[in-house]
Amino acid sequence: MEPEKIRSxxxxxxxxxxxxGIAFGFLLQKxxxxxxxxxxxxxxxxxxxxxxxxxxxxxxGMIGIHVMKAKGLVRLHCKVGSIGSTVVGGLIFGAGFxxxxxxxGTAAGAFGSGALDGAVGMAGIVIGAGLFARLFPYLxxxxxxxxxxxxxxxPEMVGVRPAWVVVVVAIFIVGIxxxxxxxxx
Amino acid sequence: xxxWLSMASWSPYIVGAGIGVLVWVAFxxxxxxxxxxxxxxxxxxxxELALSKKKAVAMPYYRKFTPTVDWQWMIVVGIVIGGFxxxxxxxxxxVFVVPPLFAGAFSADPPLRVAVALIGGIxxxxxxxxxxxxxxxxxxxxxxxxxxxxxxxxxxxxxGGILVAGLIFGFPFLPGG
Numbered sequence: 001m002e003p004e005k006i007r008s009x010x011x012x013x014x015x016x017x018x019x020x021g022i023a024f025g026f027l028l029q030k031x032x033x034x035x036x037x038x039x040x041x042x043x044x045x046x047x048x049x050x051x052x053x054x055x056x057x058x059x060x061g062m063i064g065i066h067v068m069k070a071k072g073l074v075r076l077h078c079k080v081g082s083i084g085s086t087v088v089g090g091l092i093f094g095a096g097f098x099x100x101x102x103x104x105g106t107a108a109g110a111f112g113s114g115a116l117d118g119a120v121g122m123a124g125i126v127i128g129a130g131l132f133a134r135l136f137p138y139l140x141x142x143x144x145x146x147x148x149x150x151x152x153x154x155p156e157m158v159g160v161r162p163a164w165v166v167v168v169v170a171i172f173i174v175g176i177x178x179x180x181x182x183x184x185x
Numbered sequence: 186x187x188x189w190l191s192m193a194s195w196s197p198y199i200v201g202a203g204i205g206v207l208v209w210v211a212f213x214x215x216x217x218x219x220x221x222x223x224x225x226x227x228x229x230x231x232x233e234l235a236l237s238k239k240k241a242v243a244m245p246y247y248r249k250f251t252p253t254v255d256w257q258w259m260i261v262v263g264i265v266i267g268g269f270x271x272x273x274x275x276x277x278x279x280v281f282v283v284p285p286l287f288a289g290a291f292s293a294d295p296p297l298r299v300a301v302a303l304i305g306g307i308x309x310x311x312x313x314x315x316x317x318x319x320x321x322x323x324x325x326x327x328x329x330x331x332x333x334x335x336x337x338x339x340x341x342x343x344x345g346g347i348l349v350a351g352l353i354f355g356f357p358f359l360p361g362g
Binding site for chain 1: 192194195197198199200201202203204205206207208209210211212213214215216217218219221222224225226228229230232233244245246247250254255256257258259260261262263264265266267268269270271272275277278279280281282283284285286287298299301302303304305306307308309310311312313314315316317319320321323324325326327328329330331332333334335336337338339340341342343344345346347348349350351353354356357358
């Protein structure tokens, strides 16, 4: 079956979403990042499991997605950010990250593994998302478009071919992972 | 195979690489980045619809993120199931309300943890939609596409998180913290 046919079949997509979600939840739980103590440990800089998982995912994902994109198999889904949206929202998210001790994905995985406070967090995230939707018309007019970033992607911003940025970021990630392993954190 | 599935935990590098491969699958078969927080906005929209159909339909945000059960929504349903399967097979499944670290630092009584988790969740839901993504959407799927916004977002997630976690628990990396 052609990927285009799979992509446009809503019923197949619902099943695919469920299967990808199950695999994602399975991995998050096996990686330990659905644990409150592991996430707080990362934010207190005493346990670097979250960073190790994220950097490994970025490394493998980045190389594969850019190879597939160069072959015309996938397209990128980037949006241009801004200070008013990305920075302000990111800092609010960070505060929530530390107070809840899970993120939207890991709260769901934590709930699945028996942590009922994860389910409470999920309810909170729905309320917060609903609050944002209520505020959206005002925020869009006043804040979200302040200080729009100059480009969608780093290669566009720097003006070099994506492959070079992929190589530099890959070396950078391997270097950080090596330092973390050396430090034993 | 089964011994592997029944291990309590896997190396973070293996887990990360597996998530990277999942992102390939999501891009190739679904033409979508792997992200979690959009599903919560959809759920909020479903609740608004249940409260007042007319009002919800008129809200501009839900025209961008339609309140429907789709690929995106099923991802979060799947994460709950996957988290359960992993914990159950690994023999680590246990039902609790207060995580050990929170109980040790503050209180083992559920009401405090429930209130804190709810407040944290509200901040997180607000921030995720404000920034246009969460730890998966920006932190993994966006950064690996080399998105400028996603790298800025993930730096802000951790800057805000490290600051607030330090204010709550004390900064262990500071002398006397």
